[in-house]
Amino acid sequence: MTLKIAQFLSEKQPATPCLVVDVDNVEEHYHSMQAALPSARIYYAVKANPARPVLDRLVFLGACFDAASWEEVDLCLSAGARPENISFGNTVKKASAIKAAYEAGIRLFVFDCIEELEKLARFAPGARVYCRLLVNNHGAEWPLSRKFGTTTESARELLLHARKLGLDPYGVSFHVGSQQICADAYEAAIVQVGTLLADLAADGLRLRMVNLGGGFPIRYRDDVPSIAHFGQVIQRAMKTNFGEALPEILVEPGRFIVGAAGVVCSEVVLASRRGYVDGPRWIYLDIGRFGGLAETEGESIRYALRTERDGEETERVALAGPTCDGADILYEKSYYALPVTLEAGDRVQILGTGAYVSTYCSTRFNGFAPLSEHYI
Amino acid sequence: MTLKIAQFLSEKQPATPCLVVDVDNVEEHYHSMQAALPSARIYYAVKANPARPVLDRLVFLGACFDAASWEEVDLCLSAGARPENISFGNTVKKASAIKAAYEAGIRLFVFDCIEELEKLARFAPGARVYCRLLVNNHGAEWPLSRKFGTTTESARELLLHARKLGLDPYGVSFHVGSQQICADAYEAAIVQVGTLLADLAADGLRLRMVNLGGGFPIRYRDDVPSIAHFGQVIQRAMKTNFGEALPEILVEPGRFIVGAAGVVCSEVVLASRRGYVDGPRWIYLDIGRFGGLAETEGESIRYALRTERDGEETERVALAGPTCDGADILYEKSYYALPVTLEAGDRVQILGTGAYVSTYCSTRFNGFAPLSEHYI
Incomplete structure (x- = not known):
C-alpha cells in the first residue's frame, strides 16, 4: 500500500467497500516497464482498469x-x-x-x-x-x-x-x-x-x-x-x-501497470466459527467474488490482506463475500490466517486490487451497489 | 420460450444482448408452486431477479x-x-x-x-x-x-x-x-x-x-x-x-418462479474453427460469463439454445463470450451442437435465463454495457 493510499484511508475513512487507486503509482509502473523494455511500445490493456x-x-x-x-x-x-x-x-x-x-x-x-x-x-x-x-x-x-x-x-x-x-x-x-x-x-x-x-x-x-x-x-x-x-x-x-x-x-x-496501485478497503460483516469445533473461523467481508474479486475464482489470485490488528495472534480463516451465493467464497483451501480478535465492523484492506476488480463487479447482485472508486 | 416472448423478439428485433421476461409466466409459476404446496407461504427470493x-x-x-x-x-x-x-x-x-x-x-x-x-x-x-x-x-x-x-x-x-x-x-x-x-x-x-x-x-x-x-x-x-x-x-x-x-x-x-420466464437474445460475433482441423467450431456470442451468464461457471447450468437455423445439419461447438478473458467460456466440455451454417450476425436465444442473469452481469467488463432488460 502506498503512503498516499494509507493517508487517504486514515483521513477519509471512506465508506466500504471501495477501491482506492494511487495514480502516481500507475505512473511509476509505466516508467519501470519502459525502463525494463526500452525498445518496446507500451499498449496499456484498458480492460484492467x-x-x-x-x-x-x-x-x-x-x-x-x-x-x-x-x-x-x-x-x-x-x-x-x-x-x-x-x-x-x-x-x-x-x-x-x-x-x-x-x-x-x-x-x-x-x-x-x-x-x-x-x-x-x-x-x-x-x-x-x-x-x-x-x-x-x-x-x-x-x-x-x-x-x-x-x-x-x-x-x-x-x-x-x-x-x-x-x-x-x-x-x-x-x-x-x-x-x-x-x-x-x-x-x-x-x-x-x-x-x-x-x-x-x-x-x-x-x-x-x-x-x-x-x-x-x-x-x-x-x-x-x-x-x-x-x-x-x-x-x-x-x-x-x-x-x-x-x-x-x-x-x-494491464495488471502490471495498475494492479499494485490499488487497494480495496472492506469491512468485516461477520466473523464466526458457526458452531463447528474443527475447521477455520469464517470471515465474511462486504466484498466478494461478485463485488469485484472475480479473480479469486478457483482461488487463482491470492491477495495479501491487512487489518488494523496485524501483529496480534492469528488463526486460520476461510474468507467469503456478503452474498447468499455459496460460490461467493474467496479463500477456503488456500492458507489464510488473520488476527483472532478480528470482528464485525473491523476494516480489512485487500492489496494489489487496482486491476481486474472494478470492472468485474456485478451491477447489483443481492442488491449490493457496485464498488465505489477513488482515484488519488 | 413463451409465445409472447417469441412475438416480441420477432416484432421488435431488440438490440442484443438483452433479456426478455414474460411477467405472465412469472405469475403462472407462482400459481403452480402454490398449487403444489398449498400449505406453504411463498417468499420469493428477490436476488433471482x-x-x-x-x-x-x-x-x-x-x-x-x-x-x-x-x-x-x-x-x-x-x-x-x-x-x-x-x-x-x-x-x-x-x-x-x-x-x-x-x-x-x-x-x-x-x-x-x-x-x-x-x-x-x-x-x-x-x-x-x-x-x-x-x-x-x-x-x-x-x-x-x-x-x-x-x-x-x-x-x-x-x-x-x-x-x-x-x-x-x-x-x-x-x-x-x-x-x-x-x-x-x-x-x-x-x-x-x-x-x-x-x-x-x-x-x-x-x-x-x-x-x-x-x-x-x-x-x-x-x-x-x-x-x-x-x-x-x-x-x-x-x-x-x-x-x-x-x-x-x-x-x-427464486429460479423456479422467474427462471423459465426469461430469454436472453444474443448475437453471434464470430464463428470459426480457428485453424484447427480437430476439435469443435468456436461460436462467440455477444454475452458471456461476465455479461450475466455467471452460472455457466464450471458449466454448471447448461442452458438450452435456439437459433433461426434450427433443423439444419448440426456440428459440435464450443461456446464463448465476447471478452478478452480466457475464463469467459460458456461450454467447452459439455456437448453442444449447433447448425453448421451458423455465422456472425445470427441471433441465438438462450432459454431459461430469467433468474440469476441480470444481476450477475458486470458493470462494464471489457467496456461492454450491462445487459438491457425488457419486461413484457
Whole structure:
C-alpha cells in the first residue's frame, strides 16, 4: 500500500467497500516497464482498469492503448489518446465495432481466423493487422485457455491471405497467460514467433512487429520475478531469434501497470466459527467474488490482506463475500490466517486490487451497489 | 420460450444482448408452486431477479419476499410489499442493515451463529428469528457449500439462547442447493429438522416454522421432476415427521418462479474453427460469463439454445463470450451442437435465463454495457 493510499484511508475513512487507486503509482509502473523494455511500445490493456484518471495519466505519459471493444476505443479517444496509438486487441469483434473504430481512425487490429480477417478486409480496408498465436500458458496463475490464438501453420496462411485481401500484414501477437511468473514462457513463445517470421520471409512477406501481449506479474502474497528480469529474458530472446533485424516490439500490460496501485478497503460483516469445533473461523467481508474479486475464482489470485490488528495472534480463516451465493467464497483451501480478535465492523484492506476488480463487479447482485472508486 | 416472448423478439428485433421476461409466466409459476404446496407461504427470493415489474406482479399476487440485503428489503417496500411479508434471509448482515430493516418494520430474520444472533438481539430486539441448518446438497447443480448453516446441535443451543436474548425463536431453515433435482434432498433435511424440533420441544421450546428454502429446479436442456412431485414428497415428509402438529411452512423459490420466464437474445460475433482441423467450431456470442451468464461457471447450468437455423445439419461447438478473458467460456466440455451454417450476425436465444442473469452481469467488463432488460 502506498503512503498516499494509507493517508487517504486514515483521513477519509471512506465508506466500504471501495477501491482506492494511487495514480502516481500507475505512473511509476509505466516508467519501470519502459525502463525494463526500452525498445518496446507500451499498449496499456484498458480492460484492467478503464477509469478516466488512469487513462488521463497514461495519455499524458504518451502511452498507447490496447482496447477490447469499440466502447474501450471510444473511452481512450475521449481521454485524448490519438487513434494511431490505439490497437483493437480483441480477436472477437462485431462488424459494427470494427466499422466504428475504423471510422474513428483506428488502423491496428488483431485476428486469429479467416472469418475475422474477412470482416477486417471488409470493414477496415487497408488496416494493419496482426495474427494471434496460441502459445503455452504454463506458469500463469490466470491462464487464457484455448479460446484465443491459432497455430503457426494457420497464422502463416492467414497472414499471406491478408495481403491478398488488401490488408497490411503487420505482425504477430501471443499471450502467455495473465500473472505469468515464468519469464521462460515469453522466451518459448518468441522462438515460435521467430520460426514463423522466418518462414514468412521465405514466402516473401516481411512482418515488422511482434506483440508480446501482457501477463507480467505483480506481487500478491508471494514474491515474483522483477520486471527487469522479464525485460532481460525477453531482450535476450529477441536478439537470439532476430539478430540485428529486430522487429518493432509491442507489449500490452494491464495488471502490471495498475494492479499494485490499488487497494480495496472492506469491512468485516461477520466473523464466526458457526458452531463447528474443527475447521477455520469464517470471515465474511462486504466484498466478494461478485463485488469485484472475480479473480479469486478457483482461488487463482491470492491477495495479501491487512487489518488494523496485524501483529496480534492469528488463526486460520476461510474468507467469503456478503452474498447468499455459496460460490461467493474467496479463500477456503488456500492458507489464510488473520488476527483472532478480528470482528464485525473491523476494516480489512485487500492489496494489489487496482486491476481486474472494478470492472468485474456485478451491477447489483443481492442488491449490493457496485464498488465505489477513488482515484488519488 | 413463451409465445409472447417469441412475438416480441420477432416484432421488435431488440438490440442484443438483452433479456426478455414474460411477467405472465412469472405469475403462472407462482400459481403452480402454490398449487403444489398449498400449505406453504411463498417468499420469493428477490436476488433471482429484482426487476420492478417482477416485484410488482408478485406484490399484486400477495407473495412474500426473501431479501438478501437492506437494499433488497427497500426494493420490496418500494414495490408495495408490506414489512410483515418480508424476511431478511441472509445469514450475513451488517449491523446497519439490520437496524435499517428493523426500523422499516421487518421482524423476521435468519441467523446461523452466535455472533449474528447477538447482532439481531441488539439491533432487532424482539424480532422473530430462525436458524439455518447445514444440510446435504448432493444432487444440486449449483450447490451452496459450507458457507452457510450450522449443525443441529449448535442450532439447538442457539435457538434456546435466542429466547434468553429477548428474541422470538420462530423456526429453522435449510437450503438443499440451487437447481436441486432430487426431491429426496428435501425429505432428508425435513427428517433432520424433525429431530431438532422434537429435541427443542423437550427443552420446552416449541418452534412454529420450517423454512424449506429454495432450490426447486426448472427445465434447462434436460427434464426435471415436476413441482407437483416436489410438493408430494415434501408434504409426505412433513406429515411423517410432524403428524398433525404441522409447523408453518415457508419456501423461498427464486429460479423456479422467474427462471423459465426469461430469454436472453444474443448475437453471434464470430464463428470459426480457428485453424484447427480437430476439435469443435468456436461460436462467440455477444454475452458471456461476465455479461450475466455467471452460472455457466464450471458449466454448471447448461442452458438450452435456439437459433433461426434450427433443423439444419448440426456440428459440435464450443461456446464463448465476447471478452478478452480466457475464463469467459460458456461450454467447452459439455456437448453442444449447433447448425453448421451458423455465422456472425445470427441471433441465438438462450432459454431459461430469467433468474440469476441480470444481476450477475458486470458493470462494464471489457467496456461492454450491462445487459438491457425488457419486461413484457
